Amino acid sequence: MALPTTTRAWSIDAINKDSFDSLVLKENVSLPNLGDHDVLVKIEAVSLNYRDLVIPKGLYPFSMKLPVVPGSDSSAIVLATGPKVTRVAKGDRVCTLFNELHHTNPITAEAVASGLGGAVDGTLREYAVFGDHALVKAPSSLNAIEASTLTCAPLTAWNALYGLKPVKAGDWVLTQGTGGVSLSGIQFAAAAGATVVATTSTKEKAEELKKLGATHVINYRETTNWGEAARALTPGGVGFDHILEIGGPGSLEQSLKAIKLEGVITIIGFLAPSEKQPPLMDALSHVCVVRGVFVGSRQQFEEMNRAIDSAKIRPVVDSNIFSFDDIKKAYQYQWDQKHYGKVVIKVAN
Incomplete structure (x- = not known):
């Protein structure tokens, strides 16, 4: 041929x-x-x-x-x-x-x-x-x-969880919404033995997120201060080791409320634009890493890909x-x- x-x-x-x-x-x-x-x-x-x-x-x-x-x-x-x-x-x-x-x-x-x-x-x-x-x-x-x-969404989630401070068993991970990065982030974090808290806007999507491996799901429409609500779920209320920040300016304020000392917020998306956004110096007051990634x-x-084959994801x-x-x-x-x-x-x- x-x-x-x-x-x-x-x-x-x-x-x-x-x-x-x-x-x-x-x-x-x-x-x-x-x-x-x-x-x-x-x-x-x-x-x-x-x-x-x-x-x-x-x-x-x-x-x-x-x-x-x-x-x-x-x-x-x-x-x-x-x-x-x-x-x-x-x-x-x-x-x-x-x-x-x-x-x-x-x-x-x-x-x-x-x-x-x-x-x-x-x-x-x-x-x-x-x-x-x-x-x-x-x-x-x-x-x-x-x-x-x-090519894009799962690899971005992988970079967020493994690119700087690799996720490990016992960590707490927060994801946002039901986009491709968040869904893959739930799967990768759960496979690593981390506890995942996810946010979404409907009860139907909440059930789907739990099937993927999320332990807790917060409806951000019902709980507008979802950053503090998510943080309260972590042991001792200390916050999250990793947060996959999808919304950008419109949700970063809540992510900062939820992050652990020395935790990593990975900024991935710009889905929720806002004229108001936290100043850069908030990373200092929360003693955390705020990191932007461009896929992987x-x-x-x-x-x-080796992990996908091994964990049957x-x-x-x-x-x-x-x-x-x-x-x-x-x-x-x-x-x-x-x-x-x-x-x-x-x-x-």
């Missing part, structure tokens, strides 16, 4: 704040010839992140270019490799690395500027050529749909799987917050 030389690919050519009509499907996009360290892959599935939704609306605060092929997360099958490729082989299932040049920590400015689907062409295409440095082997225990969710490195990705995937031609519907579905778990687009038939 001849290898493909062209692909169908979605593209964002311009900004449109009012809809996702800036997403355009292009036919017969040429694929580059394989270099010594290149890998030709057939994309199996792509999962969406909040980042993917704000890029076509012009709301993404990090490096990006236009036009760009959107999407960072994917699972794919290796079809062919360049002569000097050793990390993957034909037939392997692989996942894409969010920042192609982020191989080990600490992250560099060059790596920050190599984000798939923003700064460089991403994964919403049927075939692609990537450098072997930008791919990792997928966990053998996961199928293509599940593996497509790992290839080394961490490989470590996470299965990512949470929304029940609606979208087709490659229904990208705009998938984007709108997640934008309308109708999902629970990762929204996935099945690319390969």
Whole structure:
């Protein structure tokens, strides 16, 4: 069977704040010839992140270019490799690395500027050529749909819990909401033997979070001062070892109320903007680390995948799987917050 030389690919050519009509499907996009360290892959599935939704609306605060092929997360099958490729082989299932040049920590400015689907062409295409440095082997225990969710949200959660001060048995971890990072954070923390307290807005979601491994769930709509309420659950009321801060300015004040002395608040999201936010010096008065992360490195990705196989962790995937031609519907579905778990687009038939 001849290898493909062209692909169908979605593209964002311009900004449109009012809809996702800036997403355009292009036919017969040429694929580059394989270099010594290149890998030709057939994309199996792509999962969406909040980042993917704000890029076509012009709301993404990090490096990006236009036009760009959107999407960072994917699972794919290796079809062919360049002569000097050793990390993957034909037939392997692989996942894409969010920042192609982020191989080990600490992250560099060059790596920050190599984000798939923003700064460089991403994964919403049927075939692609990537450098072997930008791919990792997928966990053998996961199928293509599940593996497509790992690139951004789970790896971010892994970096939050293991990147600076590794979570351990007996620790207390606080997560926020039911987004992909929080769901993975619950799974990873519970697998490590930590006690997890989660926040959400509905009783139905609370039950789902407990199934994933959360011991306590606080409804933040009913308990607006949820930071102190969460802290009161910890032994002696001392607070949390780790907090995955998803909301940003709108919830950081509550996270500071809940953090333990020498605890780590990892700032991940900007979902809850607010004109009022705690001053930076609050980190001193609470004697804690406030840390920003930008997904994670290839080394961490490989470590996470080994842990997923070992602990038999299965990512949470929304029940609606979208087709490659229904990208705009998938984007709108997640934008309308109708999902629970990762929204996935099945690319390969």
